Amino acid sequence: MNVLDSAVKLLQENEIRPSLTRIHILAYLLTNPVHPTVEQIYQALLPQIPTLSKTTVYNTLDLFLAKKLVKPVGVEYKEKHYDANTQNHGHFFCRVCEKIFDFDTHYIETETPELKGFQIEAKNVYYSGVCLDCRHKNKHKEDKNEKFEGNQDC
Amino acid sequence: MNVLDSAVKLLQENEIRPSLTRIHILAYLLTNPVHPTVEQIYQALLPQIPTLSKTTVYNTLDLFLAKKLVKPVGVEYKEKHYDANTQNHGHFFCRVCEKIFDFDTHYIETETPELKGFQIEAKNVYYSGVCLDCRHKNKHKEDKNEKFEGNQDC
DNA sequence: TACAATATTGTAATCATTACAAATAAAGAG
């Protein structure tokens, strides 16, 4: 079964009418698990859907959020990012390449005594810093005597 | 020693010249650990500093962030919130009263194998939902047959 | 086909934040 079909299925399971636009937006999110922004989704789909409006992308993502098909990524850097992976997991934001990485947070299922009796509806864990790739690239620059801002501790 | 004095001391320790405005903004953050926004700080200090400009509050907070005197609160709800408590801790955002609660996250000092070799500069944990008070207030409404949106699971 | 409900679109408004240049205040030299 291809992605378009799984998108249709997912939409129907969640009682969303599978319009062309919705199918494509969801399929894009499923095949590009890079936590895209509205702008990214819009630009990526424009060739296929030339009449697409950015408002529709906003509307559709709001709908998906309401139906819990996608989750917002808790990385507060300019635009909002969206994630079709609705499992609880953490995100690492690299401030150099601006990529967003996933990591597991199962260990986080620990007690939070201060929140006893609170109704916890969403958990959000994000770290930020410099990813491995960007550190390596920077090391080369350092060899050439360029300096690196930022430190190891947190 | 009063708050103004500790603010001055803190500024000097961090090589920030202790101007009146800076002292007041820092003192406000120290005495009001409610994670205020620029707008809140501005409105609160306006009576004491009638010439205060909102731009100055923005500038000052940027300076404090750069010097690591304050941290941004990773709650992405409209405006940015600031925290003079720079220890690592988590935040709970209540979507009803919009208050932000602190909780301890020492347990989170766990391995994240996916991030091996990454330079982690900031850790951010926030949960959201409904706080204890708001749940209680709502229970009263429920008794009067008003319904409550949202559920217990996360 | 005709009608009603739903989905999409384009434009304008909102609003927090940033850019920037002018005005003010403080520091330092003589």
Added chain:
DNA sequence: CTCTTTATTTGTAATGATTACAATATTGTA
């Protein structure tokens, strides 16, 4: 205490992501 330089503060305008809203197009149903 002046003059000069530097740092701070201020007001206004620009930016940019998001939202509001009304018009248009599409779809489902009879």
